[in-house]
Amino acid sequence: xxxxxxxxxxxxxxxxxxxxxxxxxxxxxxxxxxxxxxxxxxxxxxxxxxxxxxxxxxxxxxxxxxxxxxxxxxxxxxxxxxxxxxxxxxxxxxxxxxxxxxxxxxxxxxxx
Amino acid sequence: xxxxxxxxxxxxxxxxxxxxxxxxxxxxxxxxxxxxxxxxxxxxxxxxxxxxxxxxxxxxxxxxxxxxxxxxxxxxxxxxxxxxxxxxxxxxxxxxxxxxxxxxxxxxxxxxxxxxxxxxxxxxxxxxxxxxxxxxxxxxxxxxxxxxxxxxxxxxxxxxxxxxxxxxxxxxxxxxxxxxxxxxxxxxxxxxxxxxxxxxxxxxxxxxxxxxxxxxxxxxxxxxxxxxxxxxxxxxxxxxxxxxxxxxxxxxxxxxxxxxxxxxxxxxxxxxxxxxxxxxxxxxxxxxxxxxxxxxxxxxxxxxxxxxxxxxxxxxxxxxxxxxxxxxxxxxxxxxxxxxxxxxxxxxxxxxxxxxxxxxxxxxxxxxxxxxxxxxxxxxxxxxxxxxxxxxxxxxxxxxxxxxxxxxxxxxxxxxxxxxxxxxxxxxxxxxxxxxxxxxxxxxxxxxxxxxxxxxxxxxxxxxxxxxxxxxxxxxxxxxxxxxxxxxxxxxxxxxxxxxxxxxxxxxxxxxxxxxxxxxxxxxxxxxxxxxxxxxxxxxxxxxxxxxxxxxxxxxxxxxxxxxxxxxxxxxxxxxxxxxxxxxxxxxxxxxxxxxxxxxxxxxxxxxxxxxxxxxxxxxxxxxxxxxxxxxxxxxxxxxxxxxxxxxxxxxxxxxxxxxxxxxxxxxxxxxxxxxxxxxxxxxxxxxxxxxxxxxxxxxxxxxxxxxxxxxxxxxxxxxxxxxxxxxxxxxxxxxxxxxxxxxxxxxxxxxxxxxxxxxxxxxxxxxxxxxxxxxxxxxxxxxxxxxxxxxxxxxxxxxxxxxxxxxxxxxxxxxxxxxxxxxxxxxxxxxxxxxxxxxxxxxxxxxxxxxxxxxxxxxxxxxxxxxxxxxxxxxxxxxx
Numbered sequence: 001x002x003x004x005x006x007x008x009x010x011x012x013x014x015x016x017x018x019x020x021x022x023x024x025x026x027x028x029x030x031x032x033x034x035x036x037x038x039x040x041x042x043x044x045x046x047x048x049x050x051x052x053x054x055x056x057x058x059x060x061x062x063x064x065x066x067x068x069x070x071x072x073x074x075x076x077x078x079x080x081x082x083x084x085x086x087x088x089x090x091x092x093x094x095x096x097x098x099x100x101x102x103x104x105x106x107x108x109x110x111x112x
Numbered sequence: 113x114x115x116x117x118x119x120x121x122x123x124x125x126x127x128x129x130x131x132x133x134x135x136x137x138x139x140x141x142x143x144x145x146x147x148x149x150x151x152x153x154x155x156x157x158x159x160x161x162x163x164x165x166x167x168x169x170x171x172x173x174x175x176x177x178x179x180x181x182x183x184x185x186x187x188x189x190x191x192x193x194x195x196x197x198x199x200x201x202x203x204x205x206x207x208x209x210x211x212x213x214x215x216x217x218x219x220x221x222x223x224x225x226x227x228x229x230x231x232x233x234x235x236x237x238x239x240x241x242x243x244x245x246x247x248x249x250x251x252x253x254x255x256x257x258x259x260x261x262x263x264x265x266x267x268x269x270x271x272x273x274x275x276x277x278x279x280x281x282x283x284x285x286x287x288x289x290x291x292x293x294x295x296x297x298x299x300x301x302x303x304x305x306x307x308x309x310x311x312x313x314x315x316x317x318x319x320x321x322x323x324x325x326x327x328x329x330x331x332x333x334x335x336x337x338x339x340x341x342x343x344x345x346x347x348x349x350x351x352x353x354x355x356x357x358x359x360x361x362x363x364x365x366x367x368x369x370x371x372x373x374x375x376x377x378x379x380x381x382x383x384x385x386x387x388x389x390x391x392x393x394x395x396x397x398x399x400x401x402x403x404x405x406x407x408x409x410x411x412x413x414x415x416x417x418x419x420x421x422x423x424x425x426x427x428x429x430x431x432x433x434x435x436x437x438x439x440x441x442x443x444x445x446x447x448x449x450x451x452x453x454x455x456x457x458x459x460x461x462x463x464x465x466x467x468x469x470x471x472x473x474x475x476x477x478x479x480x481x482x483x484x485x486x487x488x489x490x491x492x493x494x495x496x497x498x499x500x501x502x503x504x505x506x507x508x509x510x511x512x513x514x515x516x517x518x519x520x521x522x523x524x525x526x527x528x529x530x531x532x533x534x535x536x537x538x539x540x541x542x543x544x545x546x547x548x549x550x551x552x553x554x555x556x557x558x559x560x561x562x563x564x565x566x567x568x569x570x571x572x573x574x575x576x577x578x579x580x581x582x583x584x585x586x587x588x589x590x591x592x593x594x595x596x597x598x599x600x601x602x603x604x605x606x607x608x609x610x611x612x613x614x615x616x617x618x619x620x621x622x623x624x625x626x627x628x629x630x631x632x633x634x635x636x637x638x639x640x641x642x643x644x645x646x647x648x649x650x651x652x653x654x655x656x657x658x659x660x661x662x663x664x665x666x667x668x669x670x671x672x673x674x675x676x677x678x679x680x681x682x683x684x685x686x687x688x689x690x691x692x693x694x695x696x697x698x699x700x701x702x703x704x705x706x707x708x709x710x711x712x713x714x715x716x717x718x719x720x721x722x723x724x725x726x727x728x729x730x731x732x733x734x735x736x737x738x739x740x741x742x743x744x745x746x747x748x749x750x751x752x753x754x755x756x757x758x759x760x761x762x763x764x765x766x767x768x769x770x771x772x773x774x775x776x777x778x779x780x781x782x783x784x785x786x787x788x789x790x791x792x793x794x795x796x797x798x799x800x801x802x803x804x805x806x807x808x809x810x811x812x813x814x815x816x817x818x819x820x821x822x823x824x825x826x827x828x829x830x831x832x833x834x835x836x837x838x839x840x841x842x843x844x845x846x847x848x849x850x851x852x853x854x855x856x857x858x859x860x861x862x863x864x865x866x867x868x869x870x871x872x873x874x875x876x877x878x879x880x881x882x883x884x885x886x887x888x889x890x891x892x893x894x895x896x897x898x899x900x901x902x903x904x905x906x907x908x909x910x911x912x913x914x915x916x917x918x919x920x921x922x923x924x925x926x927x928x929x930x931x932x933x934x935x936x937x938x939x940x941x942x943x944x945x946x947x948x949x950x951x952x953x954x955x956x957x958x959x960x961x962x963x964x965x966x967x968x969x970x971x972x973x974x975x976x977x978x979x980x981x982x983x984x985x986x987x988x989x990x991x992x993x
Contacts, residue, residue: 026139028142028147045168050176051178054183059118
């Protein structure tokens, strides 16, 4: 079994927030969504979503409420809050800057 | 989102912890079930899908914990550590109890003693700007601080520029007329601005008005708070009422506040202005007052002293007869009040500090032994992945827990000890030290206790951590590490024990020296038989005994009545009882000897013919007084040997004459006898020259009666008082006490006794702690060397050589401890030599005795482990590993 790349540290929160921009989702939905969007390249240890979600709740970036799924099961759905949206913006900007900087360094290193 | 709402959310989750957990479980279960369904849809068996889902999800328990941690408070892991620590201590109650007990003792003693030091030496006096208040007095060759005469006071007050106010005070006694007869009451006599200078305002009525202290002024008085309560029932309408003192009517103008106390005149129930010059105040040489002055802004005590000295010198030129050689003394008032107890308190604080040190060292030793015993546990936990930080934190938590419990108990103990110690101080002494009412847990003692607690906590936390960091965790797992670790402990533990033994030695020597001082003090040569002697003070109303003949008749009547009491052998009356003070002095000039106006200060006592025989004073030459030596005869005196040696060296003083400086014919008296020195001053005072005069020739209405009894003198006291009232129901009596009690109750004896017992107690504790510490080290060493001893014995070593092995180790420690202790003891004793009486700081007997006691108890303590070592069974010892 080929080893899949680990998530970059600190990016899980950002991925969750991004996933939630489209619609409220439950934990399983978030995991599925991340897997699907990354074409199965990024996998999270699925359970680690939950501590992360608690962290986001505590910061007030997401809200949670219990609702029924299409299959009529009770599940906790998470919704992005205004603060969460703002935070996502900040994190995305920082992340892009970081990637750009790393990319530049790597290119320079190759040329040298 | 801010910290507040985060905190609120954390708290609300905390409150609904169960729901939080349930919801988390449900959510996670839902997730796994959905994954499972997916796998089944992908063609897995139900069983395989379940496991695959679980694998993909991860460790649910750990994740749940992580979620809890996210929303939980940091403190929760601390609680975990605490719980574990408690479990550890419960599992090992002996260790925990010992450590806590030792800490409690060390902390309790030092905080309690500190509270006394704080109340006496750190807290300011309860007056306005107390550091500007000075004690002002005269100074003479014999007295570094002597009473101020009223005439001198008036001049000093008028001439000085150093003090914004300079006020005089003195003590006096009145006979207060009460429905149940006259009662002698102590009173203070002060100049008008006395209370204003101290910054004390009456709680009721008014202060003395300026000018109200002048001769001929109105007779007014102020009540102390206690007198107001006990004698006048705390009635607020008391102001303006009349009080009968010495058959004079005084008007109450004010009541002093409850917190007011003035240590130099502690007992005064009534305060009156100076008013008329009393009998001797008309003379400038009559010294009966002291003064307290408030320094003007910017004036230093030294400058004030210089000015007062200059004024005194000016007066000495102006009035050579009375003022030659009379200087001035200016010192902070606080010095007068607490100066005497400072060395004792500092010694006690030092003792308590040493005890605390020994306690801490002992506990540190215990912690070391314990971390040693847990070496393997730590190694296992380390191997299982506990980070060093986590391990250290666990030990720190345990140490802090011990320190917290020990210090908490220590503060309670300190509070209890303060009450006990205050109770040890007798009432009479307490009155002279009003500042001791401030003893208790307050901001200062709290801070001190906090500092000690912090130190203890650091020590308890740091010791095992230090130990941990020295050690390679891997060593702990193998047995091979034992030798190295054992060596570490032995070296460290041995050093600690040496410290403990030497500190114990210092305390023991201190206690020994103080004990010897106390013994010397109580067995000082008094020059008379102190046993079977009952005494009482008497005040006769001036109105009924104004003429000398009336007083003489009273003395004879008392003599006659008391002699008829059963069990009374002889009776004497004197102006002052012995072993009181070198006071009531007189300046004498020897007729026919060169004289340059110097003040030859001698104790002067007026006595009945029966007095010196009653004391059983030894007559050396000449004769004592007889009933015939009354006012009709020329004046005669009996002197003591000190006077004879000082003023008549190598001569026969009998028949010589003395008088006042100007040889006033009325003052000339002839020496008829010489007695062996009777101690008039305090136990630790020098023996002064003294003259005894016939009370029939120089009578007063305040006097003391002493009777020699054939039976228990204590039982005679009430009989004595009753008989005196039978002689005249108008006599006031007070201070009835046996001579033995009076001597043992003098402030000097009490202070010595108190410090001896306290330091003795500290020393006993220190000895126990030191010896227990030594026992611990030796016992540990034996347990570590069991195999070595087994091998030695298997190879043919005798039991005696095993004993030798252990005793050699113990002996070395003891020797080093004792030698270091000896050196430190002499140093410490030098520091407290002010407290020693009749004993040198390097008193060989004490030093040797203490060294022997310490060495013997320490050897005894090492005997038990040595015996265990010698009884090792070689086969078992070798198999045990």
